[in-house]
Amino acid sequence: MPLCRAAAAATRRSTRRAVQSLGRRFSTAISSSPGSLSVALSLQDYAIERNTVRHGHSPRVCSSAEEAMEPYLQSDGMVFIHAGAATPQPLMQGMINVAKAKKLRNLQTIHMHLEGADAARPSKLGRAGPGPIPLDDPEAAECIRPLPTFVGANLRKQVMTGDAEAIPIHLRDLPYLFRRRVVRPDVALLHCSPPDAHGFCTLGTSVDWARGAAEHSKALVALINPQMPRVHGDGIIHFSQFDAVLHHDGPLWIHKTKELSKEEVSIGQHIANLVPDGATLQMGIGSVPDAALSQLTNHKNLGIHTEMFSDGVLPLIESGVVNNSMKSTYRGRTISAFLSGSQKLYDFVNDNLSVNLKDVAYTNNVEVIASQQSMIGINSCIEMDMTGQAASSTIGFRIYSGFGGQVDFLTGAAASQNGKGILAFPSRTHKGVPRIVPQLNEGAAVVTTRAQVQWVVTEYGSVNLFGKSLPQRARSLISLAHPDDRDDLERHAHERFGKAFPK
Numbered sequence: 347m348p349l350c351r352a353a354a355a356a357t358r359r360s361t362r363r364a365v366q367s368l369g370r371r372f373s374t375a376i377s378s379s380p381g382s383l384s385v386a387l388s389l390q391d392y393a394i395e396r397n398t399v400r401h402g403h404s405p406r407v408c409s410s411a412e413e414a415m416e417p418y419l420q421s422d423g424m425v426f427i428h429a430g431a432a433t434p435q436p437l438m439q440g441m442i443n444v445a446k447a448k449k450l451r452n453l454q455t456i457h458m459h460l461e462g463a464d465a466a467r468p469s470k471l472g473r474a475g476p477g478p479i480p481l482d483d484p485e486a487a488e489c490i491r492p493l494p495t496f497v498g499a500n501l502r503k504q505v506m507t508g509d510a511e512a513i514p515i516h517l518r519d520l521p522y523l524f525r526r527r528v529v530r531p532d533v534a535l536l537h538c539s540p541p542d543a544h545g546f547c548t549l550g551t552s553v554d555w556a557r558g559a560a561e562h563s564k565a566l567v568a569l570i571n572p573q574m575p576r577v578h579g580d581g582i583i584h585f586s587q588f589d590a591v592l593h594h595d596g597p598l599w600i601h602k603t604k605e606l607s608k609e610e611v612s613i614g615q616h617i618a619n620l621v622p623d624g625a626t627l628q629m630g631i632g633s634v635p636d637a638a639l640s641q642l643t644n645h646k647n648l649g650i651h652t653e654m655f656s657d658g659v660l661p662l663i664e665s666g667v668v669n670n671s672m673k674s675t676y677r678g679r680t681i682s683a684f685l686s687g688s689q690k691l692y693d694f695v696n697d698n699l700s701v702n703l704k705d706v707a708y709t710n711n712v713e714v715i716a717s718q719q720s721m722i723g724i725n726s727c728i729e730m731d732m733t734g735q736a737a738s739s740t741i742g743f744r745i746y747s748g749f750g751g752q753v754d755f756l757t758g759a760a761a762s763q764n765g766k767g768i769l770a771f772p773s774r775t776h777k778g779v780p781r782i783v784p785q786l787n788e789g790a791a792v793v794t795t796r797a798q799v800q801w802v803v804t805e806y807g808s809v810n811l812f813g814k815s816l817p818q819r820a821r822s823l824i825s826l827a828h829p830d831d832r833d834d835l836e837r838h839a840h841e842r843f844g845k846a847f848p849k
Contacts, residue, residue, distance in 0.1 A: 411440025459498030496748035521558035549581030715758025743789030
């Protein structure tokens with residue numbers, strides 16, 4: 347018996363070392379199975395190591411964005427654009443200007459959601475800055491065709507009109523678009539921190555799939571900004587690897603939080619009751635994650651392994667509630683793929699060794715997630731039918747966002763020892779529209795299937811759907827619906843399930 351226990355302990359240690367090795371090697375190429383830990387320890391031949399010195403080369407230092415962009419733009423070409431808080435707005439505007447001047451056609455841009463309104467030119471879109479084809483610029487729409495993998499407010503209308511095309515894809519799979527040569531950009535537009543004394547820059551707030559883009563793009567154009575935090579992890583790029591740079595001193599996009607509603611506070615309390623001490627957390631951005639984090643102040647020894655985080659984690663780190671001391675990997679460190687929030691957040695992560703931003707193929711690898719201690723994945727959706735199908739990216743036929751990492755973390759958390767995958771949302775929208783419905787709206791796209799959905803939380807409580815039959819799931823979800831919606835849901839359930847759902 348002692349020998350068996352020793353062998354089991356050795357196996358666990360070996361697995362932990364393998365997972366940690368995967369995380370350390372940002373240049374690792376995952377095998378053809380995205381969820382597998384079977385990895386090659388070097389990139390394919392067509393990838394370019396960007397964290398090494400490119401001897402004998404110095405980038406062009408440009409005086410304008412147009413000068414930086416002009417050599418790399420052509421009709422039918424492709425441009426990768428750094429996204430989120432790292433959106434390089436000056437370079438993007440330079441791209442638009444050059445494309446219009448050269449009358450380019452079908453210049454494709456590939457990116458996640460783009461942010462960063464210029465403070466001197468407030469955007470009509472509010473907090474979202476102009477995208478690669480601004481709403482008020484039909485000439486740009488003739489030249490440029492965006493291919494967003496996650497749609498933000500500045501591209502929703504263009505997707506609906508056909509001026510942009512959304513790519514449905516799990517977040518964990520994004521780097522494989524480059525590593526499998528599905529796409530190879532002519533140029534990547536990056537927003538980086540300045541070089542250190544040894545010439546090394548970082549990808550700042552967004553490593554995610556930008557690392558893969560940098561490794562596989564034919565040319566790199568960098569916006570070097572002293573206000574971009576220097577963030578440790580996989581986003582290291584040597585200055586000599588850039589082909590052109592534009593120096594720019596400007597603030598990053600700020601994500602503004604809003605006061606939590608009483609329903610959101612209740613949701614946060616219910617989620618907190620599902621989180622054990624010592625758990626590892628994944629959360630997104632917005633009111634529901636903020637509500638959950640605000641209710642964890644009495645917990646102990648929590649850790650963070652997530653795809654992204656914002657200001658909601660700061661009070662927990664400052665108070666010691668989050669200390670990452672019980673994580674299965676990277677103990678003592680907060681692990682993420684990207685982040686966005688306030689200037690306080692950007693100041694916190696700047697040159698902070700306790701925060702590592704990693705390639706999203708690692709952070710969202712299902713086996714890596716499952717290896718975490720009591721992994722708790724907290725996500726949300728737009729609507730859910732009474733069998734548990736979750737629509738998270740569309741409102742009917744209208745594309746609202748994208749797949750993101752919801753399925754990655756719900757699947758991984760469910761496989762973690764003592765883990766829980768949670769979908770949490772208010773029972774109604776702020777306009778009073780029910781979010782637990784008899785059937786999804788016509789055209790609504792299912793992101794998370796009913797077989798994957800387990801824990802569901804609204805302001806009325808929490809239920810675990812795992813192992814329940816369809817009528818049982820319906821009854822459980824009806825208990826989470828707004829009281830004024832329950833009679834109608836019960837009527838539809840009886841019509842659908844007959845004697846299995848008696849009145």
